[in-house]
Amino acid sequence: MSDFDVIVVGAGYGGVTTAALLAREGRRVLLIDKNDRAGGKAMTIRRRGYGYEMWPVLSLPADDSRFHELVATLGIEGEAPLIVPEGDAVDLRYLAADGTWRGYVGPSKQADDPLAVENLEATFGVGPEDVEAMVEMTAAVLTLGDDDVDALDDTGMLAWLRGYGLADPVIAYLASMLNLVFVAPVDRIPASEGVRTMRQLFLGGGGRYHAGGYGRVAEACADHLVGHGGTFLTRTRVERILVEDGRAAGVDTAAGTFRAPVVVSNAGIQPTVLKLAGEEHFPAEYAQRVAGLEPGWGMVGVRYFLDAPVFRTGMTMVFSDQSWWDTERYEAAHRGEWPDVPLVFVAVPNLYDPSLAPEGHQVALVGILGDADPRAVAFNEEAIARAEAALADVFPDLPARVERREAYSAHHVSNLTRDAAVPGAGGECIGLAQVIGQCGRSKPEAATPLPGLYLTGTDAGGYGCGTHQAVDSGFTVAAAVLAELDARQPT
Numbered sequence: 001m002s003d004f005d006v007i008v009v010g011a012g013y014g015g016v017t018t019a020a021l022l023a024r025e026g027r028r029v030l031l032i033d034k035n036d037r038a039g040g041k042a043m044t045i046r047r048r049g050y051g052y053e054m055w056p057v058l059s060l061p062a063d064d065s066r067f068h069e070l071v072a073t074l075g076i077e078g079e080a081p082l083i084v085p086e087g088d089a090v091d092l093r094y095l096a097a098d099g100t101w102r103g104y105v106g107p108s109k110q111a112d113d114p115l116a117v118e119n120l121e122a123t124f125g126v127g128p129e130d131v132e133a134m135v136e137m138t139a140a141v142l143t144l145g146d147d148d149v150d151a152l153d154d155t156g157m158l159a160w161l162r163g164y165g166l167a168d169p170v171i172a173y174l175a176s177m178l179n180l181v182f183v184a185p186v187d188r189i190p191a192s193e194g195v196r197t198m199r200q201l202f203l204g205g206g207g208r209y210h211a212g213g214y215g216r217v218a219e220a221c222a223d224h225l226v227g228h229g230g231t232f233l234t235r236t237r238v239e240r241i242l243v244e245d246g247r248a249a250g251v252d253t254a255a256g257t258f259r260a261p262v263v264v265s266n267a268g269i270q271p272t273v274l275k276l277a278g279e280e281h282f283p284a285e286y287a288q289r290v291a292g293l294e295p296g297w298g299m300v301g302v303r304y305f306l307d308a309p310v311f312r313t314g315m316t317m318v319f320s321d322q323s324w325w326d327t328e329r330y331e332a333a334h335r336g337e338w339p340d341v342p343l344v345f346v347a348v349p350n351l352y353d354p355s356l357a358p359e360g361h362q363v364a365l366v367g368i369l370g371d372a373d374p375r376a377v378a379f380n381e382e383a384i385a386r387a388e389a390a391l392a393d394v395f396p397d398l399p400a401r402v403e404r405r406e407a408y409s410a411h412h413v414s415n416l417t418r419d420a421a422v423p424g425a426g427g428e429c430i431g432l433a434q435v436i437g438q439c440g441r442s443k444p445e446a447a448t449p450l451p452g453l454y455l456t457g458t459d460a461g462g463y464g465c466g467t468h469q470a471v472d473s474g475f476t477v478a479a480a481v482l483a484e485l486d487a488r489q490p491t
């Protein structure tokens, strides 16, 4: 007799989605995380009067998302209300080629902006033909059929965008946005993934947050699990996934050994296969492929606690024509050739939910593209210093308003979430890099070749932007596990 029907390793958004959906179906579920609460990379902490994530986390799409489906399916809408931004949601600051800063404040869904075309022309200094090209590209994003989109698995997103003859400032805007969504080189993001995700953005907008903090939905999922007879073990690291008679059989932890016929891992494909289970349990070809998978880039930055408001909207993006990175620009930065302005993203949680900061204060979470290698300390520090200088240029009041400043880097991301199973990995922002050869039809399957072992989260089974991808995967994996359990004899 097994202790549980399913053990889920990791309470990131992939893990909690799978675990809560299975518990709701009456399965005996054990959810284990090494942290003290659910949320993984998107967890919310509450400290010194503030509630915030460790870095900027907002969701795309804002509306009509898998998160909406998740809270509706579990009936937890009231415990973790989703906040879809309305009105002025985003502040774009663009350094034009003539050296002047141009600004645009507007809704996160361009369709909600009656002056979209005029604003586009004014912000980016483009003419009617450029607007026409953008309209044509937008129409393609919205209307391409599934097969046509699938056929773009091997086409880079940058080449796809350039195919529409877009002006440089428009490319700068779109490529910067894609960099922030995928945290990967724009030339290697598959156009299939890019087009699908841009469609979600155009239709649903971006920048959803959750009342009580972005991680609130994960906490509510964990509560739901416990309310349905499941067990949530926190501060417990899984040391090993047990393999017996050629299938996953449970986990070893410092708190003991737990057994189940199905183990779902949210710890990342490389840590799961290469460390927790052990590559000897997989076909050599699979283990080799996993070892060779490429992690995404890192995102690094600072948390500012401000004694007065500085930012006007929940989202701010600062960029120039040089800010976005493809493979070549990323390598150039590693050679010391930095852009004039780094791509900077700022999220302000208490502009969504005022209870997340003392009255009159702001908590601003700043993110910049970086290196995922926990050892790339100097490179990431330089990226942070450059971003802070750019922000002080754009928001001259900012430095004087900072009461407390906390920097974070790839090693912090790795410590909080996933282990470095291969050199250079661990601190990736999203997870497995969303690049050609690892997405769409080439994405690793959620079911591994080891019977009884599944992967949930960003590395398998979903598509789209970070947390949304994790929840998407969580749904897929819950359905697959239910089917497997239903097909098995009772244990």
Ligand SMILES: Cc1cc2nc3c(=O)[nH]c(=O)nc-3n(C[C@H](O)[C@H](O)[C@H](O)COP(=O)(O)OP(=O)(O)OC[C@H]3O[C@@H](n4cnc5c(N)ncnc54)[C@H](O)[C@@H]3O)c2cc1C
Binding pocket: 009, 010, 011, 012, 013, 014, 015, 032, 033, 034, 035, 039, 040, 041, 042, 055, 056, 057, 058, 059, 060, 236, 237, 238, 239, 266, 267, 299, 300, 367, 413, 416, 417, 418, 419, 428, 429, 430, 431, 456, 457, 458, 459, 465, 466, 467, 468, 470
């Ligand atoms: C700086 C930064 C900014 C980001 N901004 C955004 C954003 O704006 N929008 C967005 O959608 N996404 C954003 N993301 C990405 C997003 O947070 C992640 O892609 C997503 O949360 C990953 O979810 P997951 O379920 O795959 O795994 P994770 O969140 O990585 O969760 C994995 C969990 O497994 C646990 N675990 C791992 N190994 C073990 C073990 N051996 N034993 C026990 N527990 C274990 C970890 O503690 C963790 O809780 C950002 C990430 C970072 C780092």
